Amino acid sequence: MAVPEGHVEGVSSLNEGDSRAPAVRIGLSPETRRQMWQKLMWVGVWLAFMGAPIGDLLDGDHAMVATVLGWLGLAGFVSVYLGLVMRHTARAPGRVTLCGLLGFLAALALALSLCLGSPWLVLFVYVSVSCGATLPLALATWAILVTTATMTLIGAHVTHVGDIVPGLAIPALLGGFAMTGVRHLIRTSVELREARATVAQLAANEERLRMARDLHDLLGHSLSLITLKSELAGRMLPAHPEQAARQVADIEQVSRQALVDVRAAVSGYRRATLPAELAGARTMLSAAGIEAKVPNEAPVALPAAEEEALAWVVREAATNVVRHSGARHCTVALIELQTLDGLFLELRVQDDGPGRPGSSAPVAGNGLTGIAERLEKVSGVLETEAGRKGFTLTARIRLIPDPPEIPLVSGS
Numbered sequence: 105m106a107v108p109e110g111h112v113e114g115v116s117s118l119n120e121g122d123s124r125a126p127a128v129r130i131g132l133s134p135e136t137r138r139q140m141w142q143k144l145m146w147v148g149v150w151l152a153f154m155g156a157p158i159g160d161l162l163d164g165d166h167a168m169v170a171t172v173l174g175w176l177g178l179a180g181f182v183s184v185y186l187g188l189v190m191r192h193t194a195r196a197p198g199r200v201t202l203c204g205l206l207g208f209l210a211a212l213a214l215a216l217s218l219c220l221g222s223p224w225l226v227l228f229v230y231v232s233v234s235c236g237a238t239l240p241l242a243l244a245t246w247a248i249l250v251t252t253a254t255m256t257l258i259g260a261h262v263t264h265v266g267d268i269v270p271g272l273a274i275p276a277l278l279g280g281f282a283m284t285g286v287r288h289l290i291r292t293s294v295e296l297r298e299a300r301a302t303v304a305q306l307a308a309n310e311e312r313l314r315m316a317r318d319l320h321d322l323l324g325h326s327l328s329l330i331t332l333k334s335e336l337a338g339r340m341l342p343a344h345p346e347q348a349a350r351q352v353a354d355i356e357q358v359s360r361q362a363l364v365d366v367r368a369a370v371s372g373y374r375r376a377t378l379p380a381e382l383a384g385a386r387t388m389l390s391a392a393g394i395e396a397k398v399p400n401e402a403p404v405a406l407p408a409a410e411e412e413a414l415a416w417v418v419r420e421a422a423t424n425v426v427r428h429s430g431a432r433h434c435t436v437a438l439i440e441l442q443t444l445d446g447l448f449l450e451l452r453v454q455d456d457g458p459g460r461p462g463s464s465a466p467v468a469g470n471g472l473t474g475i476a477e478r479l480e481k482v483s484g485v486l487e488t489e490a491g492r493k494g495f496t497l498t499a500r501i502r503l504i505p506d507p508p509e510i511p512l513v514s515g516s
Contacts, residue, residue, distance in 0.1 A: 151182065153226055153229070154178070154182070154226070156223040156224075156226050157174070157178055157216070157220070157223050157224045157226065157227070158178070159223065160174075160220060160221065160223040160224070161174050161175060161178070166220065170219065170220065173219075174216065174220055177212050177215070177216050178216070180208075180212060181209060181212045181213070181216075181227060181230070184205055184208055184209055185209060185230055185234060187205070188202075188205055188206075188209075188234050188237070188238055189234065189237060202238055202239075206231070206234060206235060206238065206239075206247070209227075209230070209231045209234060210231050210251065210254075212227065213225075213227035213228050213230075213231050213255075214254070214258070217255075217258050217259075218258065222259060225255055225258065225259050225272055226272060228251055228252070228254065228255035228272070228276055229255075229272060229275050229276045229279055231251050232247075232248050232251045232252060232276040232277070232279055232280035233276075233279045233280055233283050235247035235248055235251060235280055236248055236279070236280035236281060236282070236283030236284045236287065237283040237284075237286070237287050238287075241284055241288075244280070244284050245281075245284075247280075248276070248277065248280035248281060249277075251276065251280070252273050252276045252277055252280075255272060255273065255276060256273050259272065300391055304387075318369065319366070319369065322362075322365050322366065322369055323362060323365075323366065326358055326359075326361065326362035326365070327362070329358050330355050330358055330359060330362075333351045333352075333354050333355045333358070334351075334355060336351050337351035337352055337355070375408070375412055376412050376415035376416055376419065377411060377412070377415055378401065378402055378406065378411045378414055378415045378418065379400065379401045380415070381415040381416075381418040381419050381422075382398050382399060382400060382401065382418055382436065383400075384418075384419065384422070385398055385418050385419070385421075385422035385436060386398040388422050388423070388426055389422060389425065389426065389434050392426045393432075394425065394426070394431055394432060394433065394434050394455075395432060395433045395434070396433075396434050396435075396436070397433075397434070397435045397436065397437075398436040399436065399437070399438050402414070402438050402449065403438055403439075403440050403449075404440060404449065404503060406449070406503075409481070409482050410449075410482045410484070410501050412478075413475075413478045413479050413481065413482050413484060413499075413501065414449075414451050414499060414501065416474075416475050416478050417451055417453075417475045417478075417479070417486070417497075417499045418436065418451065418453070420471040420472070420474070420475050421436075421453035421497045422434075422436075422453070423471070424471065424472075424497075425453070425455045425457070425495075428457075429455045429457030429458075429494070429495060430457045430458055431455035431456050431457035431494060432456060432457075433455065433456045434453065434454070434455045434456075435452075435453075435454050435455075436451070436452070436453050437450075437451070437452045437454075438450070438451055439452065440503070441500075446502055446503075446504055447502070447503040447504050448500050448501065448502055448503060449500070449501055449503050450498060450499070450500045451498070451499040451500075452496065452497070452498050453496070453497045453498075454494060454495070454496045454497075455494045455495055455496075456493060456494040457494050457495060458494075472486065472488065472497075475499070479499055479501065482501055483501065483502055484499060484500060484501035484502070485499070485500050486498070486499050487499075487500070
């Protein structure tokens with residue numbers, strides 16, 4: 105009998121930001137009917153091992169009352185088992201409720217095995233798996249050992265012990281202890297997801313504080329000066345209107361300069377920068393479960409226009425990797441190249457997804473066209489390559505612009 109390690113959660117490679125149909129995510133309860141059916145299929149596939157007790161009931165070797173009670177007991181066992189594994193990993197019941205449900209499963213397995221014979225011993229395997237999937241490690245260890253020992257003792261009375269150990273005892277032990285590892289993995293995944301959300305919230309709060317601090321430093325002097333000059337102009341009226349008018353003119357000048365400074369600061373915040381987009385790509389890829397190698401910054405200083413163009417390339421490329429590639433690894437590289445045509449900075453984004461059909465040129469109507477146009481404004485080029493081992497996007501800009509041509513002036 106195979107170890108039913110996959111029955112706890114349907115693991116999907118779908119990421120939270122993907123636009124495709126939602127699937128059951130590890131450690132989370134199903135949110136839609138489709139997710140419920142997907143998870144039920146993952147759990148239900150392991151019920152195939154119920155073939156032994158079902159076959160025993162269909163053989164007709166038992167009395168009518170025993171057969172009816174057997175069907176009712178089996179239906180109750182399966183219902184409680186599915187209820188445990190369908191909801192426990194993401195929303196565990198109370199300790200008393202959990203112990204009661206596990207005790208009910210164990211009592212049913214014991215009663216049905218003693219009354220109906222050896223085909224029903226397989227129920228103890230499901231009891232062992234349920235203990236491993238729901239109980240803390242220390243308690244689960246003892247519960248799995250006691251369940252397996254009880255099954256072996258009962259099996260020794262109804263059949264040969266040599267058939268019990270390899271056929272049921274070993275799967276009960278392996279299945280139970282395997283589920284303790286799966287349960288720990290699920291809990292770790294849930295905690296990691298919560299930690300990522302907390303880190304993102306803290307980063308957003310830190311950015312708000314930084315913006316508030318910068319705006320305070322920027323406007324503090326100007327607003328203080330406006331306040332002082334306004335008070336001074338008020339004291340000069342109506343005795344000295346000409347001096348008050350000069351103060352009002354100064355207030356207007358300071359106000360206009362403050363407005364210019366605020367617009368410049370806001371434009372700087374809104375402008376895409378390469379370090380910020382590299383950090384954002386690293387966070388996005390990691391959150392999507394993609395192993396990412398992303399540098400922190402460019403190897404050389406870049407003019408504002410070239411930096412912004414490459415920043416948009418990084419953003420679009422990372423988004424495409426997350427949404428469309430199905431990749432497990434992604435590498436972002438910034439390389440300084442010296443060629444016969446001059447000095448270039450090359451940005452390369454490569455993933456190991458299944459690749460995309462079509463030509464290597466950007467397709468009109470998608471995000472690649474937009475970044476290709478941005479690169480053209482700074483004399484850059486965009487190249488794409490789809491292959492069996494993944495998809496590669498390369499953006500290249502010239503670091504040292506061509507010197508302006510000086511017309512030759514012929515001498516007289």
